[in-house]
Amino acid sequence: MKNPSNALVVGLLMSAGVAVADNDDYTRIHSPNNGEYTHAQILSNALGGTFSASGRDFSNGSINAIRNRDSGYIHNTDQIWSAGTYNAKIIGNQGSNDAEFGYVNGTHGGHFRSLLDAEEIGSSTSTTRDDDFRWAIKVDGFIWDSVYTSRDHDNYGKDMMVSYTLYNASNAIIGSVLFFEDKKHFSDKDFNDVAVLLSIVPAPQAAAMGGLTLLAGFGMTRRRRLA
Ligand SMILES: [Ca+2]
Ligand SMILES: [Ca+2]
Numbered sequence: 001m002k003n004p005s006n007a008l009v010v011g012l013l014m015s016a017g018v019a020v021a022d023n024d025d026y027t028r029i030h031s032p033n034n035g036e037y038t039h040a041q042i043l044s045n046a047l048g049g050t051f052s053a054s055g056r057d058f059s060n061g062s063i064n065a066i067r068n069r070d071s072g073y074i075h076n077t078d079q080i081w082s083a084g085t086y087n088a089k090i091i092g093n094q095g096s097n098d099a100e101f102g103y104v105n106g107t108h109g110g111h112f113r114s115l116l117d118a119e120e121i122g123s124s125t126s127t128t129r130d131d132d133f134r135w136a137i138k139v140d141g142f143i144w145d146s147v148y149t150s151r152d153h154d155n156y157g158k159d160m161m162v163s164y165t166l167y168n169a170s171n172a173i174i175g176s177v178l179f180f181e182d183k184k185h186f187s188d189k190d191f192n193d194v195a196v197l198l199s200i201v202p203a204p205q206a207a208a209m210g211g212l213t214l215l216a217g218f219g220m221t222r223r224r225r226l227a
């Protein structure tokens with residue numbers, strides 16, 4: 001059961017406070033320039049209410065967006081995602097380049113598969129992945145396009161995506177939000193260039209399959225590493 005253990009780790013970290021968390025495990029986000037939307041504004045527009053910050057997390061009073069760890073040897077990170085069915089919706093596009101949102105199958109290598117045009121705010125689709133995979137964007141360039149994935153090593157060691165897990169008032173996981181940075185060199189690191197809401201609200205037909213099946217795929221894969 002990957003997901004409950006993931007939730008448990010998050011819960012433990014929350015109750016223990018930042019003393020347990022290593023700040024280096026969370027990629028630094030810079031405030032956007034030029035009046036671009038912040039994470040709080042994008043979350044508010046997509047989910048309603050007014051999200052305000054609490055440390056690196058956000059809440060609108062009924063939904064908590066808890067930042068996922070970006071790196072680290074022991075805890076889950078947001079780099080590799082588990083098989084499952086995901087509903088993805090574009091909720092923000094504050095980048096200067098045309099981009100597509102999609103995924104790359106497997107834990108390394110592979111090719112970009114497009115799901116949505118990042119400019120189409122509000123557009124959504126459903127995708128079912130059978131194995132571990134990485135979320136990704138493809139950014140138009142003057143000469144060539146660049147693909148950046150949720151796995152730092154695919155981007156020559158740079159983290160190009162930060163993310164949050166969404167919890168409802170009952171502390172149940174209801175989804176995730178991905179925030180991509182679209183520039184690797186001379187980046188402003190505002191991580192608002194492509195924003196995607198991953199929802200686990202099942203369609204009426206899918207509900208019969210059981211929410212747990214959908215939930216099971218939602219967590220990040222726990223990566224075990226030997227010291
Ligand atoms: Ca990350
Ligand atoms: Ca931006």
Ligand SMILES: [Ca+2]
Pocket residue numbers: 095181182183187188189190191192193
């Ligand atoms: Ca940026």
